Amino acid sequence: MPDYADPRDWLEMTKETGMALGLQNTSQLLKLLDLNLSNTTIIHVAGSNGKGTLCALLATNFTLLDQSNVLFSSPHLCRVEERIRVGGVPVRADVFDEAVKKIQLVSLASNIAPTFFEVTFLAAMIIASEQNVRFLILETGLGGRLDATRCAPADLALLTSISLEHTDILGGDINQIIKEKAAIARPGKPIIARVMNTIDYQKIVEEVAQNCYQSLIDVGKQPAQCHFIEIPDGTTARKEAHILAEQALAILSQKSLLEDAEELLNWPGRLQRLSLPSGHKMILEAAHNPTGLDKIIPELINLISTEYSMQKTCLIFATSPQQNMTAMMDGIATICDKIGNIELILTKPHGGRYPGVEPKILLQYPWPTTEIHHYQHVRDALEMLLQKAPEKCGTILAIGSLYLQGNILTYLGLDGDNDLSLIPKDSKVVEHSKGD
Numbered sequence: 279m280p281d282y283a284d285p286r287d288w289l290e291m292t293k294e295t296g297m298a299l300g301l302q303n304t305s306q307l308l309k310l311l312d313l314n315l316s317n318t319t320i321i322h323v324a325g326s327n328g329k330g331t332l333c334a335l336l337a338t339n340f341t342l343l344d345q346s347n348v349l350f351s352s353p354h355l356c357r358v359e360e361r362i363r364v365g366g367v368p369v370r371a372d373v374f375d376e377a378v379k380k381i382q383l384v385s386l387a388s389n390i391a392p393t394f395f396e397v398t399f400l401a402a403m404i405i406a407s408e409q410n411v412r413f414l415i416l417e418t419g420l421g422g423r424l425d426a427t428r429c430a431p432a433d434l435a436l437l438t439s440i441s442l443e444h445t446d447i448l449g450g451d452i453n454q455i456i457k458e459k460a461a462i463a464r465p466g467k468p469i470i471a472r473v474m475n476t477i478d479y480q481k482i483v484e485e486v487a488q489n490c491y492q493s494l495i496d497v498g499k500q501p502a503q504c505h506f507i508e509i510p511d512g513t514t515a516r517k518e519a520h521i522l523a524e525q526a527l528a529i530l531s532q533k534s535l536l537e538d539a540e541e542l543l544n545w546p547g548r549l550q551r552l553s554l555p556s557g558h559k560m561i562l563e564a565a566h567n568p569t570g571l572d573k574i575i576p577e578l579i580n581l582i583s584t585e586y587s588m589q590k591t592c593l594i595f596a597t598s599p600q601q602n603m604t605a606m607m608d609g610i611a612t613i614c615d616k617i618g619n620i621e622l623i624l625t626k627p628h629g630g631r632y633p634g635v636e637p638k639i640l641l642q643y644p645w646p647t648t649e650i651h652h653y654q655h656v657r658d659a660l661e662m663l664l665q666k667a668p669e670k671c672g673t674i675l676a677i678g679s680l681y682l683q684g685n686i687l688t689y690l691g692l693d694g695d696n697d698l699s700l701i702p703k704d705s706k707v708v709e710h711s712k713g714d
Contacts, residue, residue: 285378289358292394297631299424304396305495308429310384311400313407315414319530320430324418324459325438325472327570331548332438332519333417336526338539338700340413341366343532347413349700350402350427352395353631355547355684356693362402366700369405377401377408395419396426403430423461429495434529435462435469435502436522437483439509440476441569456482463490463502470505470525472518480506505529514577515570516540516549542701546692547683549577554690557668559586562687564680566598568605571677575609579616582673590672592621592663596656596682597635607643610677614646619672624652625659627681634679656685 321336323329330351337349349363359368381400385392392400399419406414416427440456456476460483463469471483487502507525509518520536527534544550552560563578565571582591593614600606614620622645626634637652653659663671676686687693696702 285375285382288382289378289394289397292392292397295391295393297395297420298393299421301424301426301429301492301494303390303392304400304426304429306388306390307381307384307392307396307400308403310388311380311404313403315403315407315431317410318406318412318414319434320414320416320432321434321436321526321530322416322418322427322430322432322462322464323436323438324422324425324462325436326441326455326459326567327573328438328515328519329417329436331516331545332436332522333415334543334545334700335519335523335536335539336413337363337366337415338543339523339527339532339535341701342535342539342542345413345532346409346411347415348402348406348409348411349415349417350399351417352398352419353680355680356688356698358398360546360698361398362405363700364405364409364411368695368698373405374401377404380404393426399426418459418462421455422459423457423492425462428462428492431497432462432464433467434526435464435467436526437462437469437471438522439472439518439569439573440474441567452476453478453482457486460486461490463487463504465491465496465498465502466500468503468505468529470507470522470529472522473506473508512576515573516577544700544702546687546698547680549574549581550683552690552692554664556664558664558671558674559668560674560676560686561586562676562683564683565609565677566679567600568602568609571606571609575613575616578613578675578677582617582675586673590619590621590670591617592623592671592674593617594623594625594656594659594663594674594676594682594686595640595678596625596627596637597640597678598627598630598632598681599635603635604643607640611643611646613675613677620647621649621671622647622651623659623663624650625656625682626654627679628656628685630679630681634681656682657689660686660689 323333340347354360362369418425418427487504490502491499547562547564550562565574624637624640641652
């Protein structure tokens with residue numbers, strides 16, 4: 279890799295490395311960086327759906343407790359700094375650049391070529407170390423066992439719901455995927471796992487926890503301590519995250535302010551409601567796979583029927599490639615059927631790891647509405663809708679890829695620090711007494 283002087287140029291060049299699961303490069307760079315995180319409690323979260331929301335809730339709870347924290351999540355919707363939130367706010371560009379510069383120097387000196395994801399993860403570790411934060415929350419990128427985040431010396435691991443995804447990388451059956459994700463368990467440390475209906479789920483997690491030691495990165499060979507949590511059927515995605523966060527806080531002996539955290543949390547692109555100056559009303563939901571979409575449908579339908587009384591809904595749909603594309607489109611069709619009077623806009627997300635599905639391909643599905651438009655770019659779809667009077671659009675509902683939501687927020691100019699903060703400055707933050 280060429281020796282680019284500017285850290286941003288170098289970071290951009292790391293994308294050429296592509297995606298590379300494995301711990302060798304990250305573990306070596308961590309050793310060379312020689313970070314001190316002895317005062318930091320590290321929480322590591324994996325799963326197929328809900329892991330980002332769980333991480334965001336925990337970070338917001340810590341912020342309300344006045345506990346310093348860094349949240350690492352991916353992908354970013356609008357700009358790379360939002361992958362690292364300090365106290366809920368995207369990290370300052372200069373702080374991020376300094377961290378990347380340190381990784382760049384160590385990488386070039388050691389002839390190690392990290393991926394883009396690995397660099398952003400290492401930057402989060404550097405920033406957490408330099409700011410001596412009390413808590414560091416890490417969202418797994420993909421899988422668990424070989425994800426770069428597994429190199430962090432986590433004190434607590436959490437597993438959200440797991441579904442069949444990324445089978446080309448993680449394995450072709452659900453049991454193999456459970457094994458990969460459960461491997462975020464750390465020797466001698468607790469792991470909280472959401473109970474699933476999959477046969478042998480608990481047995482698989484326990485077996486992985488019993489043998490979770492990885493010689494490259496772990497100290498000690500004790501089994502992880504399993505805590506299984508039952509989630510009632512029909513529980514919403516946000517409530518499920520709340521239940522898991524409650525258990526995590528109990529294990530960490532931290533006060534729960536989750537009711538307030540949930541009320542105040544601004545988690546961009548996740549059931550996010552927008553009221554535009556033009557009078558248009560929007561809901562952004564990044565249900566990015568069939569399982570996540572099925573889980574959010576009742577909540578979406580209830581939200582639109584109870585809080586949005588407009589006669590019409592304009593539904594923007596764009597998605598990245600899916601293991602089961604038909605199931606994804608079936609979910610969108612279900613929403614169309616349940617809401618009724620739908621104008622469907624098919625488009626393509628831009629900026630993701632994989633090219634978005636072409637609108638002309640989505641158009642071939644037998645949609646239960648005749649009012650359908652398709653656009654190659656999200657901006658064209660938005661321009662078409664927003665030039666209409668608000669009452670002609672009704673509720674604008676955008677569903678699909680996280681990158682779709684990022685495209686929308688960027689187009690609307692809602693990509694500043696405050697827009698992307700977990701607790702925006704205009705929120706009425708409740709005063710909480712410390713130490714009780």
